[in-house]
Amino acid sequence: MVMRITDLLKPEGVALQRTLVDKADAVNQLVDLQDQVGNLSDKASYKAGILAREEQGSTAIGEGIAIPHAKNAGVKQPGLVAMTVPKGVDYDALDGAPSTLFFMIAAPEGGGDVHLEVLSRLSMLLMNPEFCKNLLAAKDTKTFLKIIDQAESEKFPEETKASVTPEKKGYRVLAVTACPTGIAHTYMAAEALENKAVELGYSLKAETNGSGGAKNILTEEEIANCDGIIVAADKNVEMSRFDGKPVLKVKVADGIHKPEELIRQIIEGKAPIYHHQGQKAATNAGQEESLGRQIYKHLMNGVSHMLPFVIGGGILIALAFLLDDYSIDPSNFGSNTPVAAWFKSIGGYAFSFMLPILAGYIAMSIADRPGLVVGFVGGYIATLGSTFASPGGVAGGASGFLGAMVAGFLGGYLMLGLEKLCNKLPAALEGIKPVLIYPVAGVLMIGFVMCALDPVVSMLNNAMYDGLGSLSGSSMIILGMILGGMMSVDMGGPVNKAAYVFGTASLANQTDAGFMIMAAVMVGGMVPPLVIALATTFFPNRFTEAERKSGPVNYIMGLCFISEGAIPYAAADPLRVIPSCVVGSAVAGGLSACFKCTLRAPHGGLFVVPVIGNWPFFLLAMAVGAVVGMLLLAVLKKAKK
16 A cells, blocks of 8 residues: 555644754754654664664755654654744755755664655655645645645646545544542543534544443544544543553543534644553653642542542441441441441441551552552551551551551652652563562551551641531531532532532541541532522523423432533533522532531432431421522523523
8 A cells, every 4th residue: 555645744743934053953943853752762873874874875855855763673663753943944956955844753773665756756745845835834734744745746646535534434533531539520520521512523432431431431442533532531541552642631621611622623734643651651751740739639539539549438338327226226326226337237247348448549550560468468557546656556546537648659669769760670570569569568668657657647647637526506517608608619520529528527537527527528418419400490581492301300419429420510600609508508518517416428419318317307407598599599690591
């Protein structure tokens, strides 16, 4: 099959209107382009090949044109990059003129004579001065490639598009969506991207990494044939499969709110090339994340894996109290009857995994698989409260949720350091690193560190919960209002997750103050969808027809404690919807604390009302908060014409 120039020249491999210092600068920038496109496996080797070819004679053929090329073992796949330099640069051309138009060819060592074939086709096209002039005048990559495609088709009319470039199979754009809980944002982002792609006329497939596992999984063939991948995720996803492809890494919220912008970046070739090295990803400058964003993603990776244990175990423990008889033995409430004891035991088994899972998956997010065992061990030590004198644990000395977070982050970064140290070991020891060196040295390090830190973290942890336990009256009401309001700030985003994680962490201490906090958090999260549902029902003229039709669904989402149902409305009118929901949730959270409502289950909404302490007043707090939010929204929003 004939190799066309447009088959090899990708949009990200074109640099226009550059200014160069000298020949060396030209070589460096062109080699960098080849590497960014993903054509090279050994950049240094390929550059050496280019320079060796230049020593044999300059590849500047005159008339402002230069075509440096090399057939080299450092090339992973055939490739071509281009650069225009309007002011020109001295490239030792035969005619002594400065070179303004560059094409650099990369050919694999065992890839036949592809570089000669491309060199021949380029040379024939570049003999046309008008063609060169048009390329130099091109202001954007799309125009540059279109000029080449048209010229090539005119020069070789016998080559039909079908025989030269088979129609691309599969999807032009792929996406992976994932949020920490895997409940709502994951699927909303996927739906937003798919719908916008249909509207724009492009084919897009979205893989969802939800709470039930990955669905609609991207295949190797689809990845190979696509133009690029959008990774809209707030937790880590499997990235090694995207090596060498254009990838956009963004927040899951961007997938919901900016689908068109993301899709166009992929289609227009503006996404950076992703390079995966070993077990950890090395991203280029276009994919760098802030330290805060990285820490958030690592924490959410742990939280997302922890939540099923917390929810499953917590609800079973709550059922144990519902089924038990308090009068038999108040000090043993929850285990007085055989049925209650069974529920509490099974729930307790699930609950006991909470902290090791949290720490293990935080560490794994940081250091990949080697970090998992270190995080698990550190998290378990946090549940025991171990010290050097008492490694089996100290009564009342557990550092709890705070200690598990510390263990996860410390374990992950300790393993990263250990991996770097082990990179200096002989290659013969490569096979024993993951099965011997990493686990033994990692467990030893985290054991030493946690036995030293656990007593300190335990003191901080106990001080925090003692402080919560001492809260009463107006202090607890204010805390309830703050946590309830936080649940509506971004409805599933970082602020919402911070409040929810604080609530679930409070459950672990099994105190009345912790149960009151969890109740305030859940009622605050139930209010936003109910505000929307009530507003669309009683003030329909404030909403569009599509919003009115979707409104009743929010009754169900609110009662099920799925705050994300309000997101489309908040995205459409954030300055009115978000404040209304925040005020409504704050009122509900404050009333819940005022009524001393308690909740032993970390999720469930209306389905766990029977295990809510003082449940009639919990429902009253929810209703009052929802009505307050609805009325405020009705005042702020103007009637639609």
